[in-house]
Amino acid sequence: MGWFHRRGWRDLIIGLPYLWLVLFFLVPFAIVIAMSVATKTPTAPPFSFGGAHPWVNLSTYQRLLTEPLYLRAFLISLTNAAATTLFCLGLGYPMALALTRVSRASRNILLMLVILPFWTSFLLRVYAWMGLMGKSSWFNQGLTSAWNWLVPADWAVTSLPLMHSNFAVVLVMVYTYLPFMILPLYASLERLDPILDEAALDLGSRPWQVFLDVTLPQSVPGIIAGGLLVFIPAAGELVIPTLVGDAATPMIGRVISDQFSQARDWPMASAVAVALLALMVGPTMLYSHYQARAEGTK
Amino acid sequence: MTRRPTFLLSVLAFGFAFFYVPILSMMVYSFNASRLATVWGGFSTKWYGALMSNSQVGEALLLSLKIALVSSTLATILGTLAGIALVRFTKFRGRTLFSGLVTAPLIMPEVITGVSALIFFLLLAGWIGWPAQRGFTTITLAHVTFSMVFVTTIVQARLLQSDRAIEEAAMDLGTRPWGVLWDITLPVISPAILSGWLLAFTISLDDVVITSFTTGPGSTTLPLLIWSKVKLGVTPDINALATLMVLAVGLGVAVAGVVMNRAEARRLADERLAYRAQG
Amino acid sequence: MADFLQIQGVSKSFGPFQAVRDVTLSVAQGEIFSLLGGSGCGKTTLLRMLAGFEDPTAGRIFLDGRDMAGVPPWARPVHMMFQSYALFPHMTVEANISYGLKHDALTPAQRRDRVREMLDLVQLTPTATRKPHQISGGQRQRVALARALARQPKLLLLDEPLAALDKKLREHTQFELMSIQARTGVTFIVVTHDQEEAMTLSDRIAVMDRGQVQQVGSPTEIYEYPVNRFVASFIGAITSFDAEVVARDAGFLTLHVPDFGGQVTTREADFAPGTRVTLALRPEKLVISKDRPPGNAVQGVVKDLAYFGKDSLYRITLASGALVQAHAVNQARGAAMVADWDDQVWLSFQPSAAIVLGG
Numbered sequence: 001m002g003w004f005h006r007r008g009w010r011d012l013i014i015g016l017p018y019l020w021l022v023l024f025f026l027v028p029f030a031i032v033i034a035m036s037v038a039t040k041t042p043t044a045p046p047f048s049f050g051g052a053h054p055w056v057n058l059s060t061y062q063r064l065l066t067e068p069l070y071l072r073a074f075l076i077s078l079t080n081a082a083a084t085t086l087f088c089l090g091l092g093y094p095m096a097l098a099l100t101r102v103s104r105a106s107r108n109i110l111l112m113l114v115i116l117p118f119w120t121s122f123l124l125r126v127y128a129w130m131g132l133m134g135k136s137s138w139f140n141q142g143l144t145s146a147w148n149w150l151v152p153a154d155w156a157v158t159s160l161p162l163m164h165s166n167f168a169v170v171l172v173m174v175y176t177y178l179p180f181m182i183l184p185l186y187a188s189l190e191r192l193d194p195i196l197d198e199a200a201l202d203l204g205s206r207p208w209q210v211f212l213d214v215t216l217p218q219s220v221p222g223i224i225a226g227g228l229l230v231f232i233p234a235a236g237e238l239v240i241p242t243l244v245g246d247a248a249t250p251m252i253g254r255v256i257s258d259q260f261s262q263a264r265d266w267p268m269a270s271a272v273a274v275a276l277l278a279l280m281v282g283p284t285m286l287y288s289h290y291q292a293r294a295e296g297t298k
Numbered sequence: 299m300t301r302r303p304t305f306l307l308s309v310l311a312f313g314f315a316f317f318y319v320p321i322l323s324m325m326v327y328s329f330n331a332s333r334l335a336t337v338w339g340g341f342s343t344k345w346y347g348a349l350m351s352n353s354q355v356g357e358a359l360l361l362s363l364k365i366a367l368v369s370s371t372l373a374t375i376l377g378t379l380a381g382i383a384l385v386r387f388t389k390f391r392g393r394t395l396f397s398g399l400v401t402a403p404l405i406m407p408e409v410i411t412g413v414s415a416l417i418f419f420l421l422l423a424g425w426i427g428w429p430a431q432r433g434f435t436t437i438t439l440a441h442v443t444f445s446m447v448f449v450t451t452i453v454q455a456r457l458l459q460s461d462r463a464i465e466e467a468a469m470d471l472g473t474r475p476w477g478v479l480w481d482i483t484l485p486v487i488s489p490a491i492l493s494g495w496l497l498a499f500t501i502s503l504d505d506v507v508i509t510s511f512t513t514g515p516g517s518t519t520l521p522l523l524i525w526s527k528v529k530l531g532v533t534p535d536i537n538a539l540a541t542l543m544v545l546a547v548g549l550g551v552a553v554a555g556v557v558m559n560r561a562e563a564r565r566l567a568d569e570r571l572a573y574r575a576q577g
Numbered sequence: 578m579a580d581f582l583q584i585q586g587v588s589k590s591f592g593p594f595q596a597v598r599d600v601t602l603s604v605a606q607g608e609i610f611s612l613l614g615g616s617g618c619g620k621t622t623l624l625r626m627l628a629g630f631e632d633p634t635a636g637r638i639f640l641d642g643r644d645m646a647g648v649p650p651w652a653r654p655v656h657m658m659f660q661s662y663a664l665f666p667h668m669t670v671e672a673n674i675s676y677g678l679k680h681d682a683l684t685p686a687q688r689r690d691r692v693r694e695m696l697d698l699v700q701l702t703p704t705a706t707r708k709p710h711q712i713s714g715g716q717r718q719r720v721a722l723a724r725a726l727a728r729q730p731k732l733l734l735l736d737e738p739l740a741a742l743d744k745k746l747r748e749h750t751q752f753e754l755m756s757i758q759a760r761t762g763v764t765f766i767v768v769t770h771d772q773e774e775a776m777t778l779s780d781r782i783a784v785m786d787r788g789q790v791q792q793v794g795s796p797t798e799i800y801e802y803p804v805n806r807f808v809a810s811f812i813g814a815i816t817s818f819d820a821e822v823v824a825r826d827a828g829f830l831t832l833h834v835p836d837f838g839g840q841v842t843t844r845e846a847d848f849a850p851g852t853r854v855t856l857a858l859r860p861e862k863l864v865i866s867k868d869r870p871p872g873n874a875v876q877g878v879v880k881d882l883a884y885f886g887k888d889s890l891y892r893i894t895l896a897s898g899a900l901v902q903a904h905a906v907n908q909a910r911g912a913a914m915v916a917d918w919d920d921q922v923w924l925s926f927q928p929s930a931a932i933v934l935g936g
Binding site: 009012013014022024026032035045091092094098101102110113116117121123125128132135138139178184219228242243249256269277 | 303305306307308309310312313314316318320321323324327334336337338375376379380382383387390392396399400402403404405407408409410413414415416417418420421424439440443444446450461475476479500502506507524525528529531532536537540543544547548550551555564
């Protein structure tokens with residue numbers, strides 16, 4: 001019943017991408033999992049599957065769960081990612097909703113403007129904030145004047161310590177990931193039938209009640225999709241904490257990178273990676289659960 | 299009942315200011331005469347001159363473009379095949395694993411992908427002597443792997459929407475199976491393939507983390523060059539580079555927008571004509 | 578009593594476009610009143626003004642003596658059954674019906690009772706806990722009705738209530754709507770483009786065209802005594818002829834009809850001799866026969882006929898070339914039809930059956 005039933009085609013179409021992903025994704029990842037139970041050695045490469053039975057060394061995981069450095073990094077990553085997600089939602093939801101309320105012509109232009117920063121270099125967007133947050137920048141100086149005007153005189157500062165702080169990390173993450181929140185939210189809000197709003201108004205609800213009863217519940221899939229698209233990369237973020245973060249509050253991406261390149265502790269880097277991924281599985285399952293349910297209602 | 303959503307529109311305006319003030323500020327300061335990147339010292343274009351005379355930038359850009367071109371093309375071929383496989387073949391051995399492999403890279407934090415790719419290449423070099431040196435090839439391989447799944451996602455969505463009956467109609471009219479693939483399936487999903495390619499190209503061109511793990515001595519892509527400079531702090535020539543990149547992207551998007559608008563307008567005009575012809 | 582709903586000189590413009598022009602209507606309590614017209618005639622805009630979604634550009638609306646100007650939709654004792662039903666997809670049937678009730682000061686028990694009563698009224702008790710996408714189109718329509726009725730509105734607005742249903746279900750639902758209206762006593766305003774729907778459902782109909790009300794009356798008045806060509810041709814099939822008044826006598830009007838090649842007699846209408854008028858004839862009012870009957874008659878040739886079972890439709894060409902439609906009921910089973918293709922036949926009609934319109 002189709003060209004695909006011919007054996008040769010079928011094998012080629014499935015086989016090529018399958019083989020590629022197994023070779024360059026599954027095998028490397030399996031190596032990482034294996035590495036996480038290896039033992040660190042001062043040789044090159046710096047690991048061995050220790051001579052003694054059962055060749056599996058769980059001490060890396062034991063350290064992971066007991067040493068405060070790792071637990072703290074996980075905690076910071078998760079809270080930073082959660083804060084980023086919440087701020088993105090708080091700013092992105094009204095923006096997405098506003099996009100559904102403007103005329104079609106301006107909507108296309110505004111959507112383009114939401115996507116445009118995404119096409120410009122990610123690094124340069126982070127860099128733009130480094131310029132703004134620097135001690136002598138107009139932005140920092142403006143905020144400093146506002147601060148000095150608002151607070152008692154003896155709290156006055158010459159500049160606000162914006163750069164190299166956990167605040168800066170969250171701010172820049174919100175900035176870079178906001179489009180990932182707006183786009184799925186817009187997609188789910190745009191699908192809603194405005195007649196439903198009218199029906200709720202007609203049945204006696206005020207506009208804010210209509211929002212809570214009709215708009216918000218129906219946009220839950222969009223909230224979850226946007227939340228995941230922000231939360232997952234934010235939790236594993238490496239570039240932003242490195243550039244604007246503060247060394248005293250390390251995020252987990254930084255820990256993996258440092259363990260690997262500087263401490264040359266491959267087993268530890270691998271174990272942290274495996275643990276981070278395990279933490280990502282939960283939210284992803286939640287997402288696919290919702291996705292499946294959303295498809296069921298169609 | 300036509301109330302203007304004032305609150306929503308003000309948040310929208312604030313959001314766009316949030317998006318664009320940092321970028322605009324960066325562009326303005328690229329014309330700053332002062333060495334201190336954040337203090338205004340008069341108008342100057344000297345940083346653009348400095349940028350032009352820096353051969354490193356050109357080389358890095360060229361390498362980035364080469365990697366992006368090769369990796370996005372390979373990723374598009376592999377990703378499209380994977381998309382077709384997942385939508386059209388509902389049953390084959392290992393399908394569950396396959397669909398898992400196609401979604402996993404999407405949620406994999408980049409740093410993990412980078413570390414696992416590097417460990418893989420290092421071990422491989424130890425076992426079979428390849429890759430003796432990391433660089434263009436290893437970066438490209440890594441880029442293909444993590445960008446092909448984006449292509450798959452886009453192609454898959456398009457295929458699920460398309461009407462299966464047109465493929466059957468072609469076969470009913472006597473087209474052989476592979477003819478259907480060329481004549482019907484691929485043309486129908488071609489917009490998805492194109493946007494998949496574009497996405498893969500951009501992702502590759504923009505990537506820092508995975509590239510930094512899979513690169514070797516002498517292979518500096520543009521993001522890696524910026525990365526190494528930016529880690530040291532804010533410098534005016536990066537402002538100039540950023541301005542040029544933003545302008546290039548803005549121009550590209552504007553041209554694409556105009557072309558798409560034209561096509562859309564033509565389609566609408568055609569439809570209107572068709573209606574009129576109908577009476 | 579006729580003052581329950583008063584629409585006084587209401588107009589609505591969207592920019593340069595006048596959707597509703599100077600509409601004045603009054604509707605009695607407990608009436609089923611239809612706004613009938615084609616798309617773009619302004620009926621939906623008028624309905625939306627009653628619901629409060631649009632503000633009139635001019636004119637006023639009074640409901641039960643209260644001026645509705647500036648009253649937002651949520652504060653009006655007016656509920657609407659939307660054309661697409663607009664059921665909340667994320668709520669169960671029950672939750673949809675009880676949605677409006679949360680704005681009333683009811684105890685949970687009272688609310689539950691009210692929902693149960695409504696479910697009972699529209700016979701949906703077994704599907705109470707399902708979501709809208711899990712029930713049939715007819716059931717959805719009834720949920721929409723129950724939801725709109727739950728708060729006991731003074732006025733229920735129904736936007737094309739039967740349009741989304743298939744033909745069989747439509748007939749059944751029509752009668753159900755009427756019986757529910759009779760039981761609840763709520764005043765219904767129905768917007769429809771379907772003249773049959775309006776005829777069977779309504780106590781009175783307002784026929785609208787280009788934003789204006791053309792005629793208000795009972796279904797019989799509208800059908801039998803249309804006031805202008807638009808109403809005559811919009812409601813039911815009709816064939817029109819140019820004519821001129823020759824004489825006006827007690828109870829009768831004599832017209833000269835060129836297409837008939839002579840004169841016809843109709844019931845009296847207020848036209849002076851010499852006036853140009855239109856003679857309009859409905860297909861079922863025309864009698865087809867082989868021989869010339871006495872009275873108004875004209876000869877023609879059967880060009881086309883369609884057999885519908887209970888009756889047949891004939892298209893007959895007159896000597897002038899004019900095409901006339903006529904219906905004949907097939908009374909006897911298997912009997913030959915009145916006429917066949919290319920037969921010469923006579924068309925005749927009673928003086929009282931003719932409609933004479935100005936212009």
